[in-house]
Amino acid sequence: MLKSTLTAAWRFIDDRTGASQAVGPLMKHIVPADARWWYVFGSAALCCFIMQVLTGIGLALAYVPSGGEAFQSLRYITEQAPLGSVLRGMHFFGASAMVLIAAMHMAQVYLHAAYKYPREMNWMSGVVLLLFTLGMGFTGQLLRWDANGVWSAVVGAEQAARAPLIGPFIAHAILAGDNIGGATLTRFYVLHVFVFPAFIFAGVGLHMWLVMRHGISEAPKAGQPVEPATYKRDYEARLEKTGVPFWPTAMWRDAVFSLAVVAGIIACAVAFGPPVLDKPPDPTTLNVNPAPDWYFLFYFAILSMLPANLETWVILGGPLVVILGLLALPLLSNKGERAPSRRPWAVATVVVAVTALVVLTIYGAQSPWSPQFSARPLAEQVPAIAGADGPGARVFFDKGCIYCHEISGDGGRRGPNLSRVGDRLTEDQLILRINNGGHNMPAFAGRITRDELTALVAFLKSRGTGHPSGQPDRPGLALTLPPSGRN
Amino acid sequence: MHVKVEQLSVNGAPCKGAEITRRRLFARITVATAGAIGAMAGIPVLGFVLAPLVRPAPSRWRSVGSVESFAIGQTVKVDFTDPSPLPWSGITAKTAAWLRRVGESEFIAFSINCRHLGCPVRWVKGAKLFMCPCHGGVYYEDGSVAAGPPPEPLARYAVRVNAGQVEIETSPIPLTTFKS
Numbered sequence: 001m002l003k004s005t006l007t008a009a010w011r012f013i014d015d016r017t018g019a020s021q022a023v024g025p026l027m028k029h030i031v032p033a034d035a036r037w038w039y040v041f042g043s044a045a046l047c048c049f050i051m052q053v054l055t056g057i058g059l060a061l062a063y064v065p066s067g068g069e070a071f072q073s074l075r076y077i078t079e080q081a082p083l084g085s086v087l088r089g090m091h092f093f094g095a096s097a098m099v100l101i102a103a104m105h106m107a108q109v110y111l112h113a114a115y116k117y118p119r120e121m122n123w124m125s126g127v128v129l130l131l132f133t134l135g136m137g138f139t140g141q142l143l144r145w146d147a148n149g150v151w152s153a154v155v156g157a158e159q160a161a162r163a164p165l166i167g168p169f170i171a172h173a174i175l176a177g178d179n180i181g182g183a184t185l186t187r188f189y190v191l192h193v194f195v196f197p198a199f200i201f202a203g204v205g206l207h208m209w210l211v212m213r214h215g216i217s218e219a220p221k222a223g224q225p226v227e228p229a230t231y232k233r234d235y236e237a238r239l240e241k242t243g244v245p246f247w248p249t250a251m252w253r254d255a256v257f258s259l260a261v262v263a264g265i266i267a268c269a270v271a272f273g274p275p276v277l278d279k280p281p282d283p284t285t286l287n288v289n290p291a292p293d294w295y296f297l298f299y300f301a302i303l304s305m306l307p308a309n310l311e312t313w314v315i316l317g318g319p320l321v322v323i324l325g326l327l328a329l330p331l332l333s334n335k336g337e338r339a340p341s342r343r344p345w346a347v348a349t350v351v352v353a354v355t356a357l358v359v360l361t362i363y364g365a366q367s368p369w370s371p372q373f374s375a376r377p378l379a380e381q382v383p384a385i386a387g388a389d390g391p392g393a394r395v396f397f398d399k400g401c402i403y404c405h406e407i408s409g410d411g412g413r414r415g416p417n418l419s420r421v422g423d424r425l426t427e428d429q430l431i432l433r434i435n436n437g438g439h440n441m442p443a444f445a446g447r448i449t450r451d452e453l454t455a456l457v458a459f460l461k462s463r464g465t466g467h468p469s470g471q472p473d474r475p476g477l478a479l480t481l482p483p484s485g486r487n
Numbered sequence: 488m489h490v491k492v493e494q495l496s497v498n499g500a501p502c503k504g505a506e507i508t509r510r511r512l513f514a515r516i517t518v519a520t521a522g523a524i525g526a527m528a529g530i531p532v533l534g535f536v537l538a539p540l541v542r543p544a545p546s547r548w549r550s551v552g553s554v555e556s557f558a559i560g561q562t563v564k565v566d567f568t569d570p571s572p573l574p575w576s577g578i579t580a581k582t583a584a585w586l587r588r589v590g591e592s593e594f595i596a597f598s599i600n601c602r603h604l605g606c607p608v609r610w611v612k613g614a615k616l617f618m619c620p621c622h623g624g625v626y627y628e629d630g631s632v633a634a635g636p637p638p639e640p641l642a643r644y645a646v647r648v649n650a651g652q653v654e655i656e657t658s659p660i661p662l663t664t665f666k667s
Contacts, residue, residue: 068577150579151606154660155621158605161662169540171662178544178659179569182576284566284583286599286607289620303604304622308638312665369623373609398613404623414623442625442633447615 026212030243031250034219038112039250040257041105042211046204047258048098051265052136053197055091063143065189067182070145071280078274089269095137097265099295102130107350110329113338114217117228120330122210127326129203132196134295139192141293145185146278151290153184162312180283215239216246220338228335289370297364298357304369371403372412378402392459395452399444407463415441422464430457545570548647548654557588557653562610562628565596570657584644584655585610585617587628596644596655597630602637602663617641638663 014020062081064073077084106126109115115123138156142149153175161171176183215235227234244250275293279285292300306314340347377397396402404414425433434453437443448456549567557563565586572580585597585608597617599607606621616633617626625634630641642661647654 066575066577067573067579068575151621154600154605157660158600158603158662161664164665167664168662172540175660177539179582180660181569181579182573183539184579280578282578282581283607284564284581286564286583286609288607290606291621304636306636308636311636311638316665370620371618371623371625373618373620400611400614400616400618403611403618437633440634442614442616442627444614447628 027247027251028245029212029215030239031216031246032218032239033242033244033249035216035250036219037253037257038108038219039216040254041101041108043254044258044261045098045101045105047261048094048101048265049200049204051094051262052091052098055087055094056193056197058087059091060193065143065186067145067185067281070143070185071277074144074146074277078277085273086266086269088274089272090265091140092274093265093268093272095140096294097261098133099137101261102133106130107354111340111346111350112217112220113226113343113346114220115330115334116226116336116338117231117334118214119210119217120334122207122214123330124327125203125207125210127323129200129207131323132200132203136192136196136200137293137295139188139196142188143185143192144275144277145281147281147285147288148278148290150180150184150281150283151288152292153180153188155290159315162315164316217338220340222337222339222341224339225337226335287373289373291364291367294361294365298360299364300367301360301364304367366413368413370412371400371414373403375402375411378407378410392455392457392462395448395456396459399448399452399456401456404441418460418463420464422461424464425460427457427461430460544659546657548649548656550649550652550654551584551586552653553651554588554592554648554653555651557586557594559588559590562587562612564599564610565653565655567655567657582657583607586646586653586655592648594646594648594653596646598642598644598661600642600660602632602639602641602661603635605660608641638666 059077062073062077062084064070074088078088079085081087109123109126138152142152142156157171157174160174161167163170172178174184174187175181176187218235218238279288291297302314302318303311337343375397378393396405396407401418402411404412406413406417407419409419421430431453433441434448434456435443435445444453547570551565551567562585564583566581566583569576569580569582583599585599587595587597589595601608601619601621601624603619603622603624606619606624608617608619608624608626610616611618615628617628617630619625619635619637623635624632624637626637626641627633630643632638632640642658644658645656647656
């Protein structure tokens with residue numbers, strides 16, 4: 001009875017809406033049979049996006065987009081709201097997964113040259129989607145509206161300000177005024193919650209429409225190049241012979257992979273929790289270490305390595321060249337071989353790009369170019385230094401030398417490691433170097449007394465093997481200490 | 488513009504000249520109407536979004552303490568409120584500066600923003616240096632660049648002594664702009 005009523009109800013809905021007539025062919029469209037595990041990344045990225053929408057709606061129920069109150073509402077979500085911490089964690093790890101999987105999807109499409117005729121615009125719409133995904137990452141990190149969020153807004157505005165003519169205007173638009181204030185956060189809130197998601201929805205729609213229009217590309221075969229004149233006819237013919245319906249023959253793999261991704265996101269959210277909130281968003285708190293979330297650490301590292309005269313050009317031109325290059329790729333090469341074995345340069349490009357991103361990300365996480373303000377006086381750390389070398393070690397700390405120079409495993413890495421400097425430099429050379437600076441070191445003449453200099457030089461001179469009180473180098477020490485500094 | 492008769496048809500039958508003109512008119516009316524709707528709705532929205540950006544920056548003199556509360560030669564952080572904070576700004580309405588008393592009634596106020604990418608510089612007292620935590624910019628005590636990537640010296644605020652109070656004139660975050 002109930003079953004027949006439900007069936008009748010469904011028949012009515014289906015007849016009047018045309019649901020299965022519209023969706024059925026989409027689900028059952030024929031796809032190449034060899035589209036196997038390589039092809040699961042796109043649907044997983046979409047799955048992540050849906051997760052982000054759902055967790056985002058949940059968070060928005062409690063988040064207050066007000067410069068003065070956002071931080072408290074986040075603390076409430078994290079510390080008091082039932083499952084709030086898990087929800088924030090899911091939103092963070094979901095974002096991370098979305099960036100990672102979108103990048104993997106892109107790498108796969110590039111390696112298999114699936115961007116070639118007739119799928120040029122599939123690739124281009126994908127590039128735009130990736131940019132919006134990264135835009136969501138940046139604005140989302142900012143909505144955390146802790147000290148890091150505040151300074152991320154400033155850093156974003158300062159980068160935009162480098163653009164010729166319109167730079168200051170864009171910077172003011174980013175800050176919503178001349179300064180960080182009540183209006184700044186709402187800017188980013190509107191972008192993150194309304195504007196960017198709207199573009200992503202539209203972009204996903206276009207992307208999927210194009211997938212339907214041109215069909216999923218086959219696994220590449222060496223010796224089967226893309227020939228625009230005949231491709232569509234050949235593709236259709238092959239599909240007719242060997243194709244399988246997307247639902248359910250191909251789709252189950254997407255479902256399994258997406259399940260693994262979602263389970264991974266939730267597991268990370270439960271195990272690691274959401275990113276720790278930094279200090280409150282007080283622009284007068286200056287003891288902060290602003291750093292981007294992991295997916296922008298590579299850029300953080302690039303910015304630190306640039307010579308000053310190149311910087312503006314790279315800040316402005318770098319992203320532009322990369323974006324235009326990615327967009328133009330399918331226009332520059334839309335035919336020919338697809339197999340990675342026939343495209344060694346493509347394989348090399350992916351290997352180099354991935355290696356560079358990984359290395360730069362690790363470098364960005366360590367950020368050895370930054371003064372290490374968390375360094376403690378050496379005499380507390382290494383008891384042997386407390387004795388005769390105490391005064392010099394004290395100067396080494398007080399003058400901030402330790403923020404940039406490492407001795408016996410503590411200190412910054414901006415400048416050379418001075419654990420054995422006594423072996424390298426004479427007293428006169430040390431005095432000269434300290435007074436005059438150079439090689440990116442400030443000159444200390446005038447900011448250090450004669451007595452301090454004498455003590456400091458004596459201390460440095462004793463760093464090495466030749467001196468009885470010298471600390472032997474302990475290269476392994478830095479690795480065994482818990483990571484300090486940037487968090 | 489000449490329109491080929493074949494391009495327009497009613498139920499497969501080609502239509503006559505009068506019908507073409509009529510359709511062209513309707514098409515133009517529709518496009519113009521849509522444009523008018525867009526402009527009518529868009530102008531106030533765009534105006535609302537853009538107005539704050541073209542308004543001149545207000546500035547105020549903000550007192551940061553009495554002259555006697557600052558020791559000569561010391562560099563200290565002072566906090567003050569933005570020129571026109573919004574009611575819901577909370578703590579984000581505040582800004583800080585590094586203030587140094589250099590004489591009886593002479594003060595220098597440095598912006599806290601590194602000229603590289605705007606991160607907050609700290610005053611390292613013992614070394615008499617300003618250091619930035621982001622990319623390692625370092626400035627001497629006069630604000631000139633000592634090391635690292637900053638292309639310009641630290642910006643300064645206008646300071647004055649008024650009725651025994653030290654006052655700082657608020658100003659926008661210093662932006663390092665394009666120089667070819």
